[in-house]
Amino acid sequence: xxxxxxxxxxxxxxxxxxxxxxxxxxxxxxxxxxxxxxxxxxxxxxxxxxxxxxxxxxxxxxxxxxxxxxxxxxxxxxxxxxxxxxxxxxxxxxxxxxxxxxxxxxxxxxxxxxxxxxxxxxxxxxxxxxxxxxxxxxxxxxxxxxxxxxxxxxxxxxxxxxxxxxxxxxxxxxxxxxxxxxxxxxxxxxxxxxxxxxxxxxxxxxxxxxxxxxxxxxxxxxxxxxxxxxxxxxxxxxxxxxxxxxxxxxxxxxxxxxxxxxxxxxxxxxxxxxxxxxxxxxxxxxxxxxxxxxxxxxxxxxxxxxxxxxxxxxxxxxxxxxxxxxx
Amino acid sequence: xxxxxxxxxxxxxxxxxxxxxxxxxxxxxxxxxxxxxxxxxxxxxxxxxxxxxxxxxxxxxxxxxxxxxxxxxxxxxxxxxxxxxxxxxxxxxxxxxxxxxxxxxxxxxxxxxxxxxxxxxxxxxxxxxxxxxxxxxxxxxxxxxxxxxxxxxxxxxxxxxxxxxxxxxxxxxxxxxxxxxxxxxxxxxxxxxxxxxxxxxxxxxxxxxxxxxxxxxxxxxxxxxxxxxxxxxxxxxxxxxxxxxxxxxxxxxxxxxxxxxxxxxxxxxxxxxxxxxxxxxxxxxxxxxxxxxxxxxxxxxxxxxxxxxxxxxxxxxxxxxxxxxxxxxx
Amino acid sequence: xxxxxxxxxxxxxxxxxxxxxxxxxxxxxxxxxxxxxxxxxxxxxxxxxxxxxxxxxxxxxxxxxxxxxxxxxxxxxxxxxxxxxxxxxxxxxxxxxxxxxxxxxxxxxxxxxxxxxxxxxxxxxxxxxxxxxxxxxxxxxxxxxxxxxxxxxxxxxxxxxxxxxxxxxxxxxxxxxxxxxxxxxxxxxxxxxxxxxxxxxxxxxxxxxxxxxxxxxxxxxxxxxxxxxxxxxxxxxxxxxxxxxxxxxxxxxxxxxxxxxxxxxxxxxxxxxxxxxxxxxxx
Numbered sequence: 001x002x003x004x005x006x007x008x009x010x011x012x013x014x015x016x017x018x019x020x021x022x023x024x025x026x027x028x029x030x031x032x033x034x035x036x037x038x039x040x041x042x043x044x045x046x047x048x049x050x051x052x053x054x055x056x057x058x059x060x061x062x063x064x065x066x067x068x069x070x071x072x073x074x075x076x077x078x079x080x081x082x083x084x085x086x087x088x089x090x091x092x093x094x095x096x097x098x099x100x101x102x103x104x105x106x107x108x109x110x111x112x113x114x115x116x117x118x119x120x121x122x123x124x125x126x127x128x129x130x131x132x133x134x135x136x137x138x139x140x141x142x143x144x145x146x147x148x149x150x151x152x153x154x155x156x157x158x159x160x161x162x163x164x165x166x167x168x169x170x171x172x173x174x175x176x177x178x179x180x181x182x183x184x185x186x187x188x189x190x191x192x193x194x195x196x197x198x199x200x201x202x203x204x205x206x207x208x209x210x211x212x213x214x215x216x217x218x219x220x221x222x223x224x225x226x227x228x229x230x231x232x233x234x235x236x237x238x239x240x241x242x243x244x245x246x247x248x249x250x251x252x253x254x255x256x257x258x259x260x261x262x263x264x265x266x267x268x269x270x271x272x273x274x275x276x277x278x279x280x281x282x283x284x285x286x287x288x289x290x291x292x293x294x295x296x297x298x299x300x301x302x303x304x305x306x307x308x309x310x311x312x313x314x315x316x317x318x319x320x321x322x323x324x325x326x327x
Numbered sequence: 328x329x330x331x332x333x334x335x336x337x338x339x340x341x342x343x344x345x346x347x348x349x350x351x352x353x354x355x356x357x358x359x360x361x362x363x364x365x366x367x368x369x370x371x372x373x374x375x376x377x378x379x380x381x382x383x384x385x386x387x388x389x390x391x392x393x394x395x396x397x398x399x400x401x402x403x404x405x406x407x408x409x410x411x412x413x414x415x416x417x418x419x420x421x422x423x424x425x426x427x428x429x430x431x432x433x434x435x436x437x438x439x440x441x442x443x444x445x446x447x448x449x450x451x452x453x454x455x456x457x458x459x460x461x462x463x464x465x466x467x468x469x470x471x472x473x474x475x476x477x478x479x480x481x482x483x484x485x486x487x488x489x490x491x492x493x494x495x496x497x498x499x500x501x502x503x504x505x506x507x508x509x510x511x512x513x514x515x516x517x518x519x520x521x522x523x524x525x526x527x528x529x530x531x532x533x534x535x536x537x538x539x540x541x542x543x544x545x546x547x548x549x550x551x552x553x554x555x556x557x558x559x560x561x562x563x564x565x566x567x568x569x570x571x572x573x574x575x576x577x578x579x580x581x582x583x584x585x586x587x588x589x590x591x592x593x594x595x596x597x598x599x600x601x602x603x604x605x606x607x608x609x610x611x612x613x614x615x616x617x618x619x620x621x622x623x624x625x626x627x628x629x630x631x632x633x634x635x636x637x638x639x640x641x642x643x644x645x646x647x648x649x650x651x652x653x654x655x656x657x
Numbered sequence: 658x659x660x661x662x663x664x665x666x667x668x669x670x671x672x673x674x675x676x677x678x679x680x681x682x683x684x685x686x687x688x689x690x691x692x693x694x695x696x697x698x699x700x701x702x703x704x705x706x707x708x709x710x711x712x713x714x715x716x717x718x719x720x721x722x723x724x725x726x727x728x729x730x731x732x733x734x735x736x737x738x739x740x741x742x743x744x745x746x747x748x749x750x751x752x753x754x755x756x757x758x759x760x761x762x763x764x765x766x767x768x769x770x771x772x773x774x775x776x777x778x779x780x781x782x783x784x785x786x787x788x789x790x791x792x793x794x795x796x797x798x799x800x801x802x803x804x805x806x807x808x809x810x811x812x813x814x815x816x817x818x819x820x821x822x823x824x825x826x827x828x829x830x831x832x833x834x835x836x837x838x839x840x841x842x843x844x845x846x847x848x849x850x851x852x853x854x855x856x857x858x859x860x861x862x863x864x865x866x867x868x869x870x871x872x873x874x875x876x877x878x879x880x881x882x883x884x885x886x887x888x889x890x891x892x893x894x895x896x897x898x899x900x901x902x903x904x905x906x907x908x909x910x911x912x913x914x915x916x917x918x919x920x921x922x923x924x925x926x927x928x929x930x931x932x933x934x935x936x937x938x939x940x
Contacts, residue, residue, distance in 0.1 A: 055561055081566070088563035096561075101554035104573050105653050106580075116562045151652040167562060353777050365793045478916030480869050480888075482876055483909035486895055490902050588779070595784030599873055603895075613785065617792055617879060629789050633781045640780070 011067035038222035056084030093168030099160035110148025435608030441528035450539025458547030485530035546578030587643030674925025680918035691732035745805035753813025761821025820852035861923035
């Protein structure tokens with residue numbers, strides 16, 4: 001059943017010309033065709049940097065130190081801007097966090113969707129425009145013919161995010177990276193956007209990489225979850241498995257810190273926070289980066305980074321994994 | 328596929344025209360009192376220009392201009408004359424003031440237009456280049472030259488250009504608008520005028536070129552850091568298209584407003600440029616009027632120039648709304 | 658590596674300001690020592706006319722068409738440039754701050770009225786207005802200072818108004834209002850000091866503009882006929898454009914360096930006083 005379309009192997013990203021200051025410390029994962037992989041972690045854990053690396057859009061201030069990113073088996077030339085242009089939107093689409101700032105204020109939204117099709121496919125203009133209208137219809141925008149000629153400032157945040165999704169899917173990519181696609185939106189709109197993404201996935205078979213810090217979102221939408229902490233992969237598991245049986249103490253802490261009315265009584269009605277703070281990316285600690293905050297930490301944890309352990313599809317990097325299941 | 332037409336902003340236009348008219352009135356009143364501030368009155372000044380100090384003639388002039396009337400009715404008479412473009416007669420130039428000014432207008436507009444075009448195009452080209460190579464040597468060179476030009480006296484740059492390009496190299500004429508003795512017609516005349524135009528237009532544009540380079544550079548750097556540029560990159564769009572279609576258009580918008588506010592400064596600068604290059608425009612006329620102490624002509628030029636600036640600002644505001652869809656004209 | 662680079666950039670930035678300050682100090686030095694080095698007034702004939710720089714020992718930078726010492730002219734001209742530049746901007750600052758402070762603090766119809774008047778003055782072509790003021794009141798240093806102040810104040814008024822509109826909403830100002838402090842005291846002791854950094858930067862650059870405008874008036878022959886300025890020197894020199902171009906070139910360079918110095922100092926002050934604006938300036 002495993003059919004990886006996107007494979008990231010030992011990806012290391014550092015601050016430019018400072019190989020000691022690592023933002024990603026060797027992350028490996030894969031995405032299967034048609035599935036939804038959620039990447040979860042606190043801000044600064046490297047999840048957004050991972051997605052930008054896949055798109056070849058790393059900021060000038062950082063660079064790839066090592067590792068490979070494979071798409072359909074061949075390596076992506078992520079430092080070659082020209083080559084990556086053919087991959088972006090055509091094979092891997094991306095949706096960003098801030099829909100209000102995601103569109104050029106000076107062009108009608110339809111034109112900005114059209115731009116994607118024009119860039120990647122030689123299509124008569126009328127046909128390309130028909131595709132734009134079709135896309136806007138598919139993302140549930142009202143009166144697409146009129147709306148296509150509206151300027152971004154006339155649209156709401158939810159509508160704009162739909163346009164951005166239409167843009168990302170305009171050329172039928174195989175993978176869609178959604179980087180916090182609902183964080184900037186109202187709660188009611190968030191659910192609509194997530195339902196839309198799932199429906200589009202059913203219709204087109206696109207694989208979704210959902211990057212978020214919101215575990216509630218993950219529970220309802222993702223097939224598999226990868227938890228990241230301070231530039232490392234902490235744990236990776238099928239969603240249900242991860243929620244019921246987290247093995248990494250960080251994942252456990254994260255779940256216990258998430259409000260959930262069904263479990264409120266089991267936790268004695270309080271949310272448990274994880275003590276301490278994330279270490280600086282410049283801190284060259286040799287062991288597990290979570291050790292200073294971990295209730296189970298031993299000398300071993302401080303001395304050596306744990307190798308990943310796999311139990312079937314469930315993997316974790318921890319010397320002293322949690323054994324008791326969550327209630 | 329057909330774009331939706333935006334309705335023409337009639338209400339905005341009406342409001343702006345009304346405000347413009349009010350501003351013109353205020354400027355006229357300011358001018359009236361400026362004239363009153365001058366030692367002696369207009370009659371004495373005019374009589375002096377006509378070369379006579381005959382008290383009877385002065386009294387007659389006073390009556391003619393209503394200078395023996397109370398101040399308010401004088402003001403009213405002044406405004407009525409202004410509204411009918413009856414700006415009086417210049418004894419120095421033996422011509423009606425309105426005719427004098429309007430006959431000089433085309434030359435000034437041509438010089439101003441050429442200077443604005445040079446400054447805007449140069450500002451965009453060098454500004455974008457500087458932004459593309461931000462903090463590397465092309466940027467450092469462009470930014471430093473812009474800083475130098477910003478502090479250069481514009482009339483002095485004109486003289487230096489004459490010295491280098493006209494006197495030493497002989498590439499261009501030293502002064503004037505055309506070679507009158509050649510009796511050129513048709514395209515020959517156009518070419519001749521263009522040849523004469525190069526140096527004055529360059530000299531007049533230098534200061535604004537410096538400003539626009541700095542403005543475009545800063546604007547480009549700001550726009551290139553915005554979210555929608557990253558989104559556009561994620562669409563697989565080429566850097567070229569990104570720079571010119573998305574970044575530049577957003578970065579240049581503020582420039583339109585700035586050019587609008589600079590129109591008055593261009594007119595003021597024309598006094599210097601036209602004097603240096605003997606360019607037969609309104610600026611040169613103002614210099615001559617000042618030199619001959621023709622106060623009425625001087626003030627008339629100031630009033631009409633201000634009117635022109637108000638008109639230009641109105642046009643720029645409308646133009647800005649046309650090219651910037653996010654502006655709601657109210 | 659990056660740390661070193663940012664340090665170098667910082668020094669370069671300061672280095673530019675340092676250059677500006679040095680140039681400015683030189684101009685002040687020239688103005689202060691003019692009577693010391695050149696006891697004779699600058700319009701006296703000091704030697705044979707049209708001596709090129711280095712040709713005549715009595716005038717290292719040469720003499721003009723009337724045998725006047727160009728170096729002496731530069732020293733005395735510095736006095737006028739600095740006097741006119743600083744005095745006119747000071748007058749403009751006082752007036753502009755008053756107008757801007759009241760408009761920004763009170764808002765409403767006061768703001769509306771004051772800003773309409775300010776815009777009106779910005780509509781009238783600056784240099785033309787300065788010429789007309791000089792024409793009406795007569796050419797003297799005082800009138801020129803006044804005329805340049807008349808064309809300079811609106812920009813300051815608008816800047817101060819903007820700052821006041823932001824600052825008056827700040828909690829500390831609201832606090833002053835609540836405890837019953839008088840408006841005048843709030844405006845001048847609470848808000849104004851916080852609005853001064855922007856005004857200082859703008860004034861520095863406006864001094865350069867004022868100096869250039871004064872020189873332009875003198876160049877056209879509309880300046881005070883009793884003093885020698887860099888503008889008059891250029892105006893005289895243009896008659897010898899073909900045979901003795903150094904006469905107009907030297908005072909032009911003096912003007913350029915003075916304006917450059919003030920702009921460099923202004924930029925440096927801006928970076929120092931408003932570090933948050935640095936990104937907008939692209940540095």
